[in-house]
Amino acid sequence: SRAVLQALEDGLKKADADPSVKAVMICGENGKFSAGADIRGFSSPKRLGGALGPVVSLIESSEKPVVAAIEGVALGGGLEVALGCHYRVAHVKARMGLPEVTLGLLPGAEGTQRLPRLIGVPAALDMITTGKHIAATEALKLGLVDEIVEENTIEAAIRLANKV
Numbered sequence: 001s002r003a004v005l006q007a008l009e010d011g012l013k014k015a016d017a018d019p020s021v022k023a024v025m026i027c028g029e030n031g032k033f034s035a036g037a038d039i040r041g042f043s044s045p046k047r048l049g050g051a052l053g054p055v056v057s058l059i060e061s062s063e064k065p066v067v068a069a070i071e072g073v074a075l076g077g078g079l080e081v082a083l084g085c086h087y088r089v090a091h092v093k094a095r096m097g098l099p100e101v102t103l104g105l106l107p108g109a110e111g112t113q114r115l116p117r118l119i120g121v122p123a124a125l126d127m128i129t130t131g132k133h134i135a136a137t138e139a140l141k142l143g144l145v146d147e148i149v150e151e152n153t154i155e156a157a158i159r160l161a162n163k164v
Helices: 002-017 037-044 051-059 078-085 098-102 111-119 121-130 136-142 153-161
Strands: 022-027 065-072 072-077 087-091 095-097 131-134 145-147
Touching: 002 051, 022 098, 022 153, 051 078, 065 072, 065 078, 065 153, 072 078, 078 095, 078 111, 087 136, 087 153, 095 136, 098 121, 111 121, 136 145, 145 153
Parallel strands: 022 065, 065 087, 072 095, 087 145
Antiparallel strands: 095 131
């Protein structure tokens, strides 16, 4: 939603400007990272602000380490947010993918560029063109996530952020 994008942007800018902040952790609420955009909003007229791509680029360009704590699902724009992060920790039951292709849409926040850089072209093409969701264990094997955990994902992401 526009509110979530604005909160991400504001939070990142505030963290980057604060010398006492050493790292940033991005998580979802209630055990879910992000299922991406609400497709009902695709048909509404464009308004100023609220674009996902610039927010993901802001995450990626942060001079401070940004860690995604992925619980539940990271789909579509949610996965693109995670791809902008420098590190990703996923709960063992998490699932990731770019399902918008099943609606005839390509990922629009540079996921089609970031995913191949991270996991290689063949695996990325499979995910991008089929909309397939992958489990956290497969994501770890592919290099999409840096760590999978069975315990509290947020605490694990904070530990990783402190380590890096």
